[in-house]
Amino acid sequence: MNDLTLTGNTLTMSSREIADLVNRRHDNVKRTIDTLVQRNVIGLPQIEEVSNLGPGPLVVLEYRIGKRDSFVVVAQLSPEFTAALVDRWQQLEQSQAMAVIPDFSNPAAAARAWAEQFELQQAANQALAIAAPKAEFVDRYVEGTGLKGFRQVCKLLGANENEFRLFLVDAQVWYRLGGEWVPYAEHIAAGRFHVKTGQAGNGHNFNAAKFTPKGIEWIAGKWAAYKLQGAA
Known part of the structure; x- marks a missing residue:
């Protein structure tokens, strides 16, 4: 499923695909997005109506989320899935790049293209670095019973x-x-x-x-979202 869309001049991903990536219910993802918007952590997303092929209403609402905000949402929900999100963005952007190839004979166009790729990679690296402690915790401590000061x-x-x-x-x-x-x-x-x-x-x-282990997992997600917001 290629769920990357050009919204205005910005590439966006749907809240549905984010839900699929982190193994969460779509309505839970949308509630998290609403909360982050209310706290001014992320921008107000575009809303679109999409035909529902499964049970339930014929039409459902999905949010369109930009790359930076998608990292914040995943950091809040399940930071251990940040690497999967980075991989998905790279796949989608490569597909988009095949459709729109910059004119590298034009020095200005080439410079813009390289600058955009550098900024995107920097954002991905930053998100991975911030989420790493949470991912390490999930691997090492979620199954434990120890308390931490x-x-x-x-x-x-x-x-x-x-x-x-x-x-x-x-x-x-x-x-x-x-x-x-x-x-x-x-x-x-x-x-x-x-x-x-x-x-x-x-x-x-x-x-x-x-x-508690549950508390560390929870606060690590909050901390990751806070650090991403501060780095923006």
């Missing part, structure tokens, strides 16, 4: 501790309470943190919040 997660993601701490605060993942960092209740209920209570040697009670 803040510094362990920073090391796993290759994140600066101060920047990552501020990111967790801004994203409303945790907050400061009585000198301790405490996750919001919704994240504890979602199984992303395990809070261990105990008593220090001076008799004071304490709470120690640890990331």
